[in-house]
Amino acid sequence: MTQMISQTFDVKGGPQFGRDNVPKLRAELQKLGLDGFLVPHEDEYDNEYLPDCNERLLWITGFSGSAGAAIVMKDRAAIFVDGRYTLQVRQQADGDIFDYRDLVEEGLAGWIESQAKTGEKIGYDARLHSPASLKRLKVCAHRAGIELVSVETNPIDTAWTDRPSAPMAQIDPQPLEYAGEDHASKRERIGIAVKRGAADAAVITAPPSIAWLFNIRGGDVSRAPLPLAAAIINKDGTATLFVEPEKLTDETRSHLGNEVAIRPESEFANGLREMQGKTVRVDPSTASAWVYDQLNGGGATVQELEDPVMRPKAAKNEAEVEGSRQAHIRDGAAITKFLHWLDTEAQSGEVDEIQAARKLEAIRMELPELRDLSFDTISGAQGNAAFAHYRVSEESNLKLAPGSLYLVDSGGQFPDGTTDITRTVPIGQPTAEMRTQFTRVLKGHIALSRVRFPVGTTGTQLDILARLPLWEAGFDYDHGTGHGVGAFLSVHEGPQRIAKAPNSVALEPGMIVSNEPGYYKEDGYGIRVENLQVVTPAAALPGGERAMLGFETLTMAPIHKGLIDLHLLTPAELAWMDAYHAEVRQRILPLVEGEVADWLLKATEPLAGATP
Incomplete structure (x- = not known):
């Protein structure tokens, strides 16, 4: 369960981050044969709050705001924020390294179309982009005559040698007196909705949906009792929860029961590719382009519909x-x-x-x-x-x-x-x-x-x-x-x-x-x-x-x-x-x-x- 975390009032980040870390990233890009790399604020889980290990935008720019993006090329860089952060970004991101740009009016896609040079190769991590945003990026890249290249390993993660460990907070059952419905009943309801929509299964990637569906709570991020995990729920209500096993107590394993298979999160890609021949429901607003890549690569048919947990949870x-x-x-x-x-x-x-x-x-x-x-x-x-x-x-x-x-x-x-x-x-x-x-x-x-x-x-x-x-x-x-x-x-x-x-x-x-x-x-x-x-x-x-x-x-x-x-x-x-x-x-x-x-x-x- 989450621990009490007191608020701090020091400002994380600062110009030194960019001065120290941009050269490290550029060195990795040279090894990969890339001219640049896209750095969104979002992480693999698309959470409002990020664990320290996923603060990639902060690490590369020194900017600590809750929304933004950056692009780092071998000879130039830009950072994008909205109107809330125009002052903060100038205090935290080094203006000698980064051009300050508008996230809403221009964004990464607009920059690529107007500023990228013909023939450049720009890398991206598909786990950090939604299918819709990646589609816009690819359209603008085509117009600019450049190539977007998906990387298997994020070069920031490689360059970030003192990167914090992934959170491993204990996951506990949410008592029935507070949940009001046991998770077997919830899974049955969601399974019926999946079947009614003519799908065989649904991929659930939003941590709040996973916490609600399985009646569990965790502490992997501050300010919300969320476990970082992923899940596949089948039309019969059975499910697979992809989560680090060390997070689960014996009580939580017993709570989840025999109808919920437990697999390490590292096996999520395999789990998606095992859906060959099946129709799989995916929410394009919460799942990453990487999820689509795994499903399509494994021969599944992707059905784009809202996360079936979202409205029952609301x-x-x-x-x-x-x-x-x-x-x-x-x-x-x-x-x-x-x-x-x-x-x-x-x-x-x-x-x-x-x-x-x-x-x-x-x-x-x-x-x-x-x-x-x-x-x-x-x-x-x-x-x-x-x-x-x-x-x-x-x-x-x-x-x-x-x-x-x-x-x-x-x-x-x-x-x-x-x-x-x-x-x-x-x-x-x-x-x-x-x-x-x-x-x-x-x-x-x-x-x-x-x-x-x-x-x-x-x-x-x-x-x-x-x-x-x-x-x-x-x-x-x-x-x-x-x-x-x-x-x-x-x-x-x-x-x-x-x-x-x-x-x-x-x-x-x-x-x-x-x-x-x-x-x-x-x-x-x-x-x-x-x-x-x-x-x-x-x-x-x-x-x-x-x-x-x-x-x-x-x-x-x-x-x-x-x-x-x-x-x-x-x-x-x-x-x-x-x-x-x-x-x-x-x-x-x-x-x-x-x-x-x-x-x-x-x-x-x-x-x-x-x-x-």
Whole structure:
């Protein structure tokens, strides 16, 4: 099971990485007869968080961001990042070695088409590219008159002589009381879906899907209890799990039973090639081009369809939903203690972002059930909070200064659920503008909490509800409104989401999504209000004709009343706030005491009837 990993605030990487390591890679490329090599951020498992041994982009460039890519040629190099990392990449990647390029507008494919020289041979590791991305790369390579060459062994792995060992964290069963369904039943369900789709088997490469399917949890990456492994599930529900045997305890082997064969991960290629003559379902969004190569090379017929585990995993059963409720109540007590601290000691102006993040982590660590943070805490004061995905470091650390706002986005991993919450708190007296903008964000949050919607509605169709109060005043935010959340799995889970970007996945009962509209004033402040909520059947409306769904709020912690402009709230919005705070009081008050309990009582007093 995952171990508690404290957040660090030093910045990994730096220009010296490129100076030291680019020559080592170029030496390997010369041995292979290659003119260059493609280095995506993604690893073999396409996880959000990478184990240290798979931080290849960091090793070659010194850039530690969560998205990016690089291309290293024998006489030039380029690094690609999106708008979140334009400043960070210049601090970490050596500009004398790397040209700074745009990941979204150009990317590796665009660079190849416009910058590669006719006749060059550029290598790639098929395990690190999706079939769709590799197809685009090959099209652009053909136009440029160059050759893309698949390598059997990644030359970075060869050049990286002090590469960390692969993680070998113990894998444990997820108790049935939290899973809500045994893995034999899950495998039978998935097998039926595979057979119904006219396939003989499905390849499962996404670690969250493997963890859910087999009711297991691991600790191979930080911030998510995932085992790094792969699997093939047959249409009869039997399966093969490709995993390092040393990770499995006797208890876990017994839990998996006789219908799950265990093979070392090194045999995954053989397992794929053994599917000769069979139709094999593969998800092109999660499986690598290497998986396709092995299946095609072995004579299998590849069927491109969504991972059959993805939607059943997203639609939580009652045990998973109840576990999430309890995890949020437990976590809500910790958050309440922290919010009390912010409203008292942290008002001094002497507390900085790192101290605040450490304080929150220390409070959470008092919970014996805590297994890990669910992501690195976003602790943003003053203008830093205007970066929606800001990560504090020793270099960027600012004080929680009087007259400013403090934004904290954090979460925890518990055996029964995963949490994610954002609160914005005034330090000293907020300005009228801050209160107005906070209230507009809050109105959007409330609208998305209260909505009832017909069965079949997607998150894209609901997104405007959270943005409308901002749009009406000429404002917006540049991130999604809501992401899916796992059940003691990844804090970011698909396929459902609430965002402007088109998404065809209808929201279903049991799906957990975040509700997190925001506003960010450059060099000024940042505002976000985030709760997690679960899709539930809604009571029939008098005279209504359609089956409706709604949301139940899971997150339990006060929303700061000192930032609300009561003039801007409707009676229905005031009623929602009071009902929410009443539930927070009921759930959390028994778990806190003394000054914190007194503070909570005041923090959840009704707004209705209050003087604007």
